[in-house]
Amino acid sequence: MPIIHEPQPETKINLSENxxxxxxxxLHFSYPDGHKALNGITLQLQEGHKAALVGPNGSGKSTLMLxxxxxLHGSGVRKINGMAITEDNLPLIRxxxxxxxxxxxxxxxSPTVFxxxxxxxxxxxxxxxxxxxxxxxxxxxxxxxxxxxxxxxxLSMGEKKRVAIATVLSMKPDLIILDExxxxxxxxxxxxxxxxxxxxxxxxxVATHDLLLVREILPRxxxxxxxxxxxxxxxxxxxxxxHLLENHGLELPV
Amino acid sequence: xxxxTTFNVYQASQSIIHKLDPRVKILGAVGIILSNVLLPxxxxxxxxxxxxxxxxxxxxxxxxxxxxxxxxxxxxxxxLVAITILFTLPGEPLVSxxxxxxxxxxxDAGLLRFTSILVRAWISVQAAIILTATTRFPDIGxxxxxxxxxxxxxxxxxxxxxxxxxxxxxxxRLIQARAARSASLxxxxxxxxxxxxxxxxxxxxxxxxxSYERSDRVYNAMVARGFQGQFLTLTPHTMVSADWFGLAxxxxxxSLIQIIGHxx
Numbered sequence: 001m002p003i004i005h006e007p008q009p010e011t012k013i014n015l016s017e018n019x020x021x022x023x024x025x026x027l028h029f030s031y032p033d034g035h036k037a038l039n040g041i042t043l044q045l046q047e048g049h050k051a052a053l054v055g056p057n058g059s060g061k062s063t064l065m066l067x068x069x070x071x072l073h074g075s076g077v078r079k080i081n082g083m084a085i086t087e088d089n090l091p092l093i094r095x096x097x098x099x100x101x102x103x104x105x106x107x108x109x110s111p112t113v114f115x116x117x118x119x120x121x122x123x124x125x126x127x128x129x130x131x132x133x134x135x136x137x138x139x140x141x142x143x144x145x146x147x148x149x150x151x152x153x154x155l156s157m158g159e160k161k162r163v164a165i166a167t168v169l170s171m172k173p174d175l176i177i178l179d180e181x182x183x184x185x186x187x188x189x190x191x192x193x194x195x196x197x198x199x200x201x202x203x204x205x206v207a208t209h210d211l212l213l214v215r216e217i218l219p220r221x222x223x224x225x226x227x228x229x230x231x232x233x234x235x236x237x238x239x240x241x242x243h244l245l246e247n248h249g250l251e252l253p254v
Numbered sequence: 255x256x257x258x259t260t261f262n263v264y265q266a267s268q269s270i271i272h273k274l275d276p277r278v279k280i281l282g283a284v285g286i287i288l289s290n291v292l293l294p295x296x297x298x299x300x301x302x303x304x305x306x307x308x309x310x311x312x313x314x315x316x317x318x319x320x321x322x323x324x325x326x327x328x329x330x331x332x333x334l335v336a337i338t339i340l341f342t343l344p345g346e347p348l349v350s351x352x353x354x355x356x357x358x359x360x361x362d363a364g365l366l367r368f369t370s371i372l373v374r375a376w377i378s379v380q381a382a383i384i385l386t387a388t389t390r391f392p393d394i395g396x397x398x399x400x401x402x403x404x405x406x407x408x409x410x411x412x413x414x415x416x417x418x419x420x421x422x423x424x425x426x427r428l429i430q431a432r433a434a435r436s437a438s439l440x441x442x443x444x445x446x447x448x449x450x451x452x453x454x455x456x457x458x459x460x461x462x463x464x465s466y467e468r469s470d471r472v473y474n475a476m477v478a479r480g481f482q483g484q485f486l487t488l489t490p491h492t493m494v495s496a497d498w499f500g501l502a503x504x505x506x507x508x509s510l511i512q513i514i515g516h517x518x
Binding site: 066069071091094095098099101103105106107108109110111112114115118119120122123124128131132151152153167168171 | 390391392395412413415416417419420468471472474475476477478479480481482484486487488
């Protein structure tokens with residue numbers, strides 16, 4: 001008794017022949033309690049860019065990410081592939097931007113690995129066969145193929161993180177946002193995650209405190225502090241500027 | 255303090271019971287519970303046959319009988335709710351005694367009804383234990399879905415199962431953190447019960463707040479992957495002839511038990 005999903009027409013229109021994948025202009029956001037989290041963020045990501053989003057806790061990194069994915073709605077311009085984010089095109093936006101949240105226990109909410117990785121494609125309207133295909137491909141990309149029928153709870157932290165990335169890869173997004181991917185990992189799991197991220201062909205925006213990871217795989221760094229972009233340049237230059245780093249509560253381990 | 259086995263009773267195996275389609279097992283378990291409820295009080299032969307049928311299932315599944323029996327004791331506290339029946343049903347008095355200022359009399363009708371309820375509950379719980387011990391939880395979810403149970407209910411069940419583990423880990427961490435700070439000097443008095451109760455209350459509150467915040471984050475993760483209020487899942491089960499055969503056996507067994515219970 002398979003459940004049949006109506007095939008949906010291919011709606012993915014790539015408007016970004018040359019334009020940026022992500023464009024944010026003068027984005028302001030305040031939480032309902034009045035706390036101002038974003039005070040006019042402006043940034044652009046071109047296709048293929050791999051950028052780090054760094055800054056102290058409370059600098060607005062998470063709020064910015066939730067705005068980009070259209071879960072929070074601040075005032076200002078937010079465009080994905082040239083499309084402004086509106087209520088109507090949210091489903092389309094979400095098929096183009098994948099976000100991997102910090103805690104894999106939040107990201108992996110289904111009983112089995114298969115169901116979790118299938119969640120995105122199914123809700124995008126992929127057919128059953130295509131969903132299965134995408135799940136197999138995504139798990140292969142993160143080297144977790146043999147875990148397909150395992151229960152999410154039984155995985156180690158590093159395995160959970162890899163599956164969490166697969167849940168987004170199966171949606172084949174253009175832009176992947178990762179929140180603290182290396183937090184809570186032991187050195188070996190961190191190393192394999194870095195290698196995995198380095199192989200991803202998508203445009204990446206990585207919020208992290210792990211500046212060694214940034215130096216290794218992310219050529220561009222954006223520093224956020226008090227809801228503002230205070231620096232946006234090549235990683236090499238930013239990491240050389242110890243004064244800048246110290247001013248914004250950052251520190252490059254020696 | 256919480257072990258994984260606290261919630262996870264599934265015992266991996268390749269027995270014929272494990273291989274049955276989850277639909278058959280769910281229908282079988284619900285069927286035997288229904289049959290139990292429909293049996294008249296004191297139908298001991300029918301209850302006995304139900305019990306033997308379950309023991310055969312346990313043996314076929316290769317689970318230890320002692321495991322099922324031990325687990326089935328969880329039914330007892332709930333049955334105690336029915337203890338008043340012993341004294342309230344009119345009938346021939348058997349024993350009388352005084353507790354405090356009450357004069358209580360156990361009647362034969364009351365005793366019959368009470369023991370029947372006890373046996374019904376006990377057998378029903380065993381059916382549920384066999385179901386969960388031989389079926390992985392995700393498969394139970396799929397089975398329910400095939401049986402056309404509303405998706406929202408199944409989703410609630412799956413979330414509960416998924417986050418029970420996370421929540422119990424969180425509770426364990428809170429308890430350990432408290433234990434680590436609950437020092438006392440050799441001659442210091444024990445903390446008053448009131449203080450301990452307040453502490454436990456705070457912990458429950460903490461757990462609630464954490465779960466509440468987590469639910470927000472989980473919902474964000476769902477929405478970010480295209481969730482729009484409709485649950486979609488793939489359900490990879492198909493009934494094969496062995497499954498139909500198993501279902502037929504279970505149903506005829508239940509009919510037989512009903513006939514014996516009502517007419518013998």
